[in-house]
Amino acid sequence: xxxxxxxxxxxxxxxxxxxxxxxxxxxxxxxxxxxxxxxxxxxxxxxxxxxxxxxxxxxxxxxxxxxxxxxxxxxxxxxxxxxxxxxxxxxxxxxxxxxxxxxxxxxxxxxxxxxxxxxxxxxxxxxxxxxxxxxxxxxxxxxxxxxxxxxxxxxxxxxxxxxxxxxxxxxxxxxxxxxxxxxxxxxxxxxxxxxxxxxxxxxxxxxxxxxxxxxxxxxxxxxxxxxxxxxxxxxxxxxxxxxxxxxxxxxxxxxxxxxxxxxxxxxxxxxxxxxxxxxxxxxxxxxxxxxxxx
Numbered sequence: 001x002x003x004x005x006x007x008x009x010x011x012x013x014x015x016x017x018x019x020x021x022x023x024x025x026x027x028x029x030x031x032x033x034x035x036x037x038x039x040x041x042x043x044x045x046x047x048x049x050x051x052x053x054x055x056x057x058x059x060x061x062x063x064x065x066x067x068x069x070x071x072x073x074x075x076x077x078x079x080x081x082x083x084x085x086x087x088x089x090x091x092x093x094x095x096x097x098x099x100x101x102x103x104x105x106x107x108x109x110x111x112x113x114x115x116x117x118x119x120x121x122x123x124x125x126x127x128x129x130x131x132x133x134x135x136x137x138x139x140x141x142x143x144x145x146x147x148x149x150x151x152x153x154x155x156x157x158x159x160x161x162x163x164x165x166x167x168x169x170x171x172x173x174x175x176x177x178x179x180x181x182x183x184x185x186x187x188x189x190x191x192x193x194x195x196x197x198x199x200x201x202x203x204x205x206x207x208x209x210x211x212x213x214x215x216x217x218x219x220x221x222x223x224x225x226x227x228x229x230x231x232x233x234x235x236x237x238x239x240x241x242x243x244x245x246x247x248x249x250x251x252x253x254x255x256x257x258x259x260x261x262x263x264x265x266x267x268x269x270x271x272x273x274x275x276x277x278x279x280x281x282x283x284x285x286x287x288x289x290x291x292x293x294x
Contacts, residue, residue: 001027001030001031001034002034002046002047002048004046004047004048004086004091005030005034005047005082007085007089008026008030008081008082008085008086009023009026009027009030011085012026016173017173017174018173019172019173019174021150022172022173025074025078026078026081026082029074029075029078029079030047030078030079030082032075033047033058033075033078033079034047036058036061037050037054037058040057040061047082048086048091048092050096051096052096052097052098052099052100054096055079055096055097055100056099056100059072059076059100062075063103069102069103069104072102072103073102073103076097076100076102079097079100080097080100082097083095083096083097084097111235111241111244112241112244112245112247112248112249113233113237113241113242113245115249117231117233118143118242118245118249120231120232120233121139121227121228121231121233121237122136122139122140122143124227124230124231125139125227130192130195130196130197131210133188133191133192133195134192134195134196134207134208135223135227136188136192137185137188137189137191137192137207138152138207138215138220138223139224139227139242140181140184140185140188140189141167141181141185141188141189142239142242142243142246143185143242143245143246144181144182144184144185144246145167145169145179145180145181145182145185145246145263146179146242146243146246146247146250146263146264147167147169147179147243148171148172148239148240148243148265149217149220149221149239149240150217151169151170151171151265152207152217152220152239153205153207153214153215153216153217153220154169154170155167155169155205155206155207156204156205156206157193157204157205157206158204159206160189160206162186162189162190164180165180165181165182165183165185165186166178166179166180166181167179167181169265171265172265172267173267175265175267177262177265179263179265180263189206192206192207193206196208197212198212198213199211199212199213200212207220217239220239221238221239224237224238224239224242225237225238243264244275247260247263247264247272247275248275250263251275251276257269257272257273257275257276260272260275
């Protein structure tokens with residue numbers, strides 16, 4: 001990687017406090033851009049010397065390679081951040097990424113479960129073994145607080161306030177928020193903590209695997225998919241579906257968008273607004289089924 005790229009990644013790590021996942025994404029996107037420059041120019045070009053014409057050629061190449069609109073948009077977002085950094089450091093005279101436009105993307109409504117499906121899923125986890133108690137506690141917490149799976153596995157023992165039924169959650173960009181989780185989730189976490197067996201006294205994670213170490217997001221996803229099958233749900237289930245269900249059910253029962261934004265930990269309200277489309281779709285379905293003149 002070129003010095004300018006390395007300086008940008010270090011800026012994200014030390015000054016922006018970016019998460020390891022974010023650092024990997026930016027590093028991968030900029031490395032791919034560097035590979036493109038090396039393969040499509042006569043000599044290796046430092047990204048500092050790239051102009052808007054070369055960037056447009058790169059976007060055209062990404063389209064020819066058949067990348068999805070979402071992947072292309074993410075790579076362009078990485079380049080915009082990179083060149084903004086270079087411009088702020090006076091390493092480039094002008095920003096060649098200013099005129100780049102994201103490809104048009106089809107609006108994808110997040111998948112969510114009905115209230116009955118959520119209850120069926122949760123009640124299907126009814127064993128008394130430690131792993132089953134842990135799984136019920138995890139799923140109740142994902143749905144009760146609308147957490148991302150990365151936030152769930154990142155929880156530590158001192159993040160739980162049982163009296164107030166609150167969790168201190170570290171979200172994207174390591175932004176912290178307090179998340180109410182309700183009586184059911186709190187009760188199941190308490191049951192889990194009674195049988196929790198860490199591998200060492202220094203292990204602080206709430207949710208552990210069978211070896212007593214912090215659980216991974218992938219393990220949670222596997223467990224949830226398995227229980228989804230056992231509960232008779234039609235499509236494969238992933239942890240984000242419980243977060244989407246949390247948001248949709250709150251809106252359906254009168255929550256306002258600003259409050260939902262805070263509960264989900266979204267930085268921008270526009271991110272939260274996609275759930276209004278979900279609710280609108282549900283209302284249209286009810287209207288078509290129920291209204292005599294629909």
